[in-house]
Amino acid sequence: MPRGDKSAYTDKQERKADHIAEGYEKRGVSEKEAERRAWATVNKDDGGGKKSGSGRGKSTGHPAARKGGRKGGAAAAARPEADRSAAARKGWETRRRKAAH
Template sequence: MPRGSKEKYTDKQKRKAEHIEDSYKEKGVSEDEAEARAWATVNKQSGGGERKGGSGQKKSSTAKTQDRQQSARRAVATKHGVPRSKSASLEEQTKAQLLEKARAKNIPGRSTMRKQELIEALQR
């Protein structure tokens, strides 16, 4: 027998679970197992009990358009190697990124340096 109250499920979800349960019973599955499988299927398909629609985010169409444009600009900048923000500090970068910068500046001994050593060498 499935656990929990089914009060928060919509009528449509309840009908769907009943239909699925009947289908399992016709296949010879025990009543308890059929009910458990039916509710598991409904939960997987709809995410559980009754839910309010939407993500809760309310944006105007102009705000959405502006966000899309900014996102596209950031994507192009990233593609061309520009860091996400101009203030992206060396500490926020990965060691591989730091090694690449050190290679571009031809810093000697870079391959054996630790991350902090790379940061210090790049700051010089």
């Protein structure tokens, strides 16, 4: 199989690559570079093409396309410091009160 041959990829992997490439193109990346990055992401997510014999379609369980904990806390960080302090005090009081019972 020559380099760049996509016959081993499933339809779902191809759709995934198209979607990723579209996102890069929207952000101003050239079509060729967007395509390259998209397939690199699919390979990292799925460990390459899935069309082969037995064991086909095994999931990796650790996709590259998940932002995980990096996005968490953005809403709290946008609130004023005084609001966050008040919420922290209120939570502490509640925990203290419930622990007494």
